Amino acid sequence: MxxxxxxxxxxxxxxxxxxxxxxxxxxxxxxxxxxxxxxxxxxxxxxxxxxxxxxxxxxxxxxxxxxxxxxxxxxxxxxxxxxxxxxxxxxxxxxxxxxxxxxxxxxxxxxxxxxxxxxxxxxxxxxxxxxxxxxxxxxxxxxxxxxxxxxxxxxxxxxxxxxxxxxxxxxxxxxxxxxxxxxxxxxxxxxxxxxxxxxxxxxAAAPTGAPAANPSQTPGSTSPDAPRLQPFPGGDFFTASTSSPVITAMGRRLVAEGCSAYGTGPGPRWTEADRRSYAKWQRKLGFRGSDADGVPGRASWNALKVPYVR
CATH class of the missing domain: 3.40.80.10 (Peptidoglycan recognition protein-like)
Incomplete structure (x- = not known):
């Protein structure tokens, strides 16, 4: 239920x-x-x-x-x-x-x-x-x-x-x-x-964010008219032990969306500033209570459209 x-x-x-x-x-x-x-x-x-x-x-x-x-x-x-x-x-x-x-x-x-x-x-x-x-x-x-x-x-x-x-x-x-x-x-x-x-x-796969007839946002796409997007890495990815360029890319998108709680800007390690910034994004999307706890979920992540990083 x-x-x-x-x-x-x-x-x-x-x-x-x-x-x-x-x-x-x-x-x-x-x-x-x-x-x-x-x-x-x-x-x-x-x-x-x-x-x-x-x-x-x-x-x-x-x-x-x-x-x-x-x-x-x-x-x-x-x-x-x-x-x-x-x-x-x-x-x-x-x-x-x-x-x-x-x-x-x-x-x-x-x-x-x-x-x-x-x-x-x-x-x-x-x-x-x-x-x-x-x-x-x-x-x-x-x-x-x-x-x-x-x-x-x-x-x-x-x-x-x-x-x-x-x-x-x-x-x-x-x-x-x-x-x-x-x-x-x-x-x-x-x-x-x-x-x-x-x-x-x-x-069974990450959502593409685009209709099937338009593969431009499918992971791995090389279409010139839309960026390749970072698939949702899972909620367990976002812990203090994680250091990844994915975190930096996410943070930059949060800043671009006006959801920054950063003091010096986003970096590769997951921090409390990342969590507070992401909670602002969740609230911007309409999530409330425990659904806006700052830990990325699949729907909010896909809506953020984080650029793909290697």
Whole structure:
């Protein structure tokens, strides 16, 4: 179980994973928290909209309709691969579902698919998925023939992986609506085991910070139009015994971002000044409390874009 990401934390995670994000209207305060709990969260749920057109689909998911007020998800993923954020908090996307599926998602102990579901909204044994899952609605008619462009599938993969990274979840924390409720068929047109395989492969590597079609920020790239970035070295790297040019490069980026707590400038050894400077960066990104303790984490590190050093 995990505390839901704040709006700033969600933005940071998505952008660090290379997701193109559009903030729609008042999404940061748009939610259904007044009717039920939001969190603890356990996973990500994927849907299709049964609609066409980005603008109309985004408005539908933001506003909802008479019988189901919006937001109907947290983000709408269009066919161009853009994620339109429409809600932050409880959203009307999952409804009731199977408690055995929830247990399997929490444990991440199922095989290719979660256990078969026999519960749904209104059934006696259903549990509230709106409390437990982030939701992404993907623009598609849901008829099995409407295409899923590569850019859209890439964005679904990246957005799902971004949230999983932020919460230290694996790919099995991502399910389709059809795997949650026996009354649902979405998403239709690709398989969730295939998507989870793609997410698992992405989580096994450092995020590139750029869409797959643009390798300019992939470690090892020699593209002239963007710098090679330093992969996240892990939280255990940042101790008083560490002396590395990576620390210096990080410090210079913190100074450039206006987050300096240095007296004489950054150096190669990890110090208290580095920790305090990095805590300023975390707070700038919207992290608070123990999440802004000055010890780099993957999402904040990727957002800092530290140049690669040998």
């Amino acid at each position: 995990a505390t839901p990401l704040t709006a700033d934390q969600l933005l940071t995670a998505l952008r660090a994973e290379g997701v193109t994000v559009v903030e729609h209207r008042e999404w940061r305060t748009h939610n259904r928290n007044h009717v039920g709990a939001w969190g603890p969260v356990n996973g990500v749920m994927i849907h299709h909209t049964v609609s066409s057109g980005s603008a109309a689909s985004v408005e539908l998911c933001y506003d909802g309709y008479t019988d189901l007020p919006g937001p109907l998800c947290h983000g709408v993923i269009d066919k161009e691969g853009v994620v339109h954020l429409v809600g932050n908090g409880r959203a009307n996307h999952a409804g009731g579902g199977d408690p055995d599926v929830l247990k399997a998602v929490i444990a991440e102990n199922y095989g290719e698919r979660p256990p078969a579901t026999d519960e749904h909204q209104g059934s006696a044994g259903a549990v509230d998925g709106n409390t437990r899952f982030y939701g992404f609605e993907c623009v598609n008619l849901g008829n099995g023939t409407d295409p899923w462009p590569d850019a859209q599938l890439d964005a679904i993969e990246r957005a799902s992986a971004a949230i999983c990274r932020a919460h230290a979840w694996g790919a099995k924390s991502v399910i389709g609506h059809l795997e949650w409720s026996d009354h649902k068929s979405d998403p239709r047109g690709f398989t969730m085991p295939d998507l989870r395989g793609r997410i698992a492969a992405r989580l």
